[in-house]
Amino acid sequence: MQPAMAADLPVKARPAPVVAAVYGWEGFYIGGNFGYSWGRARTDLDGTLRQQVFRTAGPDLVFDSGPLAASFGQSSANVDGWIGGGQIGFNWQRDRWVYGIEADIQASGEKGSSSASFTTPIVNFQGIVPGQVLTLTADHKLRWFGTLRPRIGMVQDRVLFYVTGGLAYGELESNFTATSSLPGTTATIVSSRNTRFGWTVGAGAEAALWDRWSAKLEYLYMDLGRFGGSGVSASTNQLNTPLVGFNTVTTFTGTASTRFTDHIFRVGLNYRFGPAAVTARY
Numbered sequence: 054m055q056p057a058m059a060a061d062l063p064v065k066a067r068p069a070p071v072v073a074a075v076y077g078w079e080g081f082y083i084g085g086n087f088g089y090s091w092g093r094a095r096t097d098l099d100g101t102l103r104q105q106v107f108r109t110a111g112p113d114l115v116f117d118s119g120p121l122a123a124s125f126g127q128s129s130a131n132v133d134g135w136i137g138g139g140q141i142g143f144n145w146q147r148d149r150w151v152y153g154i155e156a157d158i159q160a161s162g163e164k165g166s167s168s169a170s171f172t173t174p175i176v177n178f179q180g181i182v183p184g185q186v187l188t189l190t191a192d193h194k195l196r197w198f199g200t201l202r203p204r205i206g207m208v209q210d211r212v213l214f215y216v217t218g219g220l221a222y223g224e225l226e227s228n229f230t231a232t233s234s235l236p237g238t239t240a241t242i243v244s245s246r247n248t249r250f251g252w253t254v255g256a257g258a259e260a261a262l263w264d265r266w267s268a269k270l271e272y273l274y275m276d277l278g279r280f281g282g283s284g285v286s287a288s289t290n291q292l293n294t295p296l297v298g299f300n301t302v303t304t305f306t307g308t309a310s311t312r313f314t315d316h317i318f319r320v321g322l323n324y325r326f327g328p329a330a331v332t333a334r335y
Contacts, residue, residue: 076211076261078153079146080327085139086271088319092132092163094193094225098125100285100307102187109298125189125307130167132193132313136160140321142204151213153204161223163195163315186234187287187305191227195313196246198223198275200253211261218254221275225249225313231287231305241286251277255317265325273317282308 106116142155168190199222206215226246233240257271288304295301 076208077146077327078144078151078208078213078259078325080325081141081143082267082323082325082327083139083141084321084323085137086157086159086269086319086321087135087137088271088317090134090136090161090163090195090315090317092165092195092313092315094130094132094165094167094191094227094311094313096128096130096167096169096191096227096309096311098128098169098189098285098307098309100125100305103304103306105302105304106295107300107302109293109300115299125169125171128167128169128189128191130165130191130193132163132165132195132315134161134163134195136162136317136319138199140323144204144325144327146208149208151204151206151208151215153206153215154202155204155217156199156201158199159197161195161197164193166190166192185289185291185303188232188234189285189307189309190230190232191309191311192230193311193313194226195315196224196226198277198315200273200275202253206259213259213267214256215259216254216256217271217273219252220250221253221277222248222250223275223277223313225277225280225311227280227283227309227311229283229285229309231285233287233289233303243283243285245280245283247280249277249280249313251275259323265327267323267325269321269323271317271319271321273315273319275315275317277313277315279310279312282310285309 101120104118138159140157144153170188202217202219204215204217206213229243253275255273259269286306291301
């Protein structure tokens with residue numbers, strides 16, 4: 054009896070690769086978006102305080118405390134509001150993986166304010182000058198912002214899930230008002246508008262609707278860093294203090310710098326110029 058040879062054994066055919074049509078995301082796209090944003094402006098306030106006593110009958114200076122270090126510490130403001138804008142981008146697709154880059158620009162209605170107070174030291178000169186409370190109010194408005202971000206994602210049916218992150222930039226307007234609890238306050242209002250560059254990171258999902266249209270839902274965290282210091286000042290002239298015939302002038306000068314961060318939620322609609330489907334093997 055002849056032994057069976059290995060070559061005579063039946064060989065199972067290798068299964069053919071599964072070929073499926075995957076929704077196509079490759080190519081240029083353009084669209085619009087709107088949403089709401091919850092920002093946070095943290096302002097550091099520092100400066101110097103100076104108290105001088107003059108005779109009422111003349112300009113004679115009879116007491117000068119010299120510059121005294123003063124610190125308001127930090128105040129925080131919620132800077133919230135609606136946002137809206139447009140985006141443009143390009144995708145490269147390899148089977149179910151999608152790689153892309155996107156740029157957007159946003160108009161912003163985000164605004165908010167905060168205040169911090171500081172009690173001046175008491176000056177002794179033939180009596181006691183009552184303490185006063187200096188209050189600095191900061192009003193912030195994010196006028197506009199934009200991002201430039203790479204994206205990477207995976208296609209599931211007709212939905213693209215992705216993560217993203219990159220460059221962020223925007224313009225913050227801040228208005229500072231210094232006031233005193235004493236009558237006769239002269240408040241100096243300082244306004245500053247600065248553009249800063251920072252970073253952003255986030256994630257989203259984009260679903261194909263029909264033909265070349267798709268809708269997206271996206272979250273971004275944005276950090277624009279610290280906006281440069283702005284000068285603020287306030288002065289008060291307290292008559293007949295500490296005694297009749299004398300005036301006490303208190304002057305505050307300082308700087309305020311603000312760091313801005315933001316939580317952005319938005320929905321958008323895109324029109325794509327690429328093919329509607331691609332072939333994937335797996």
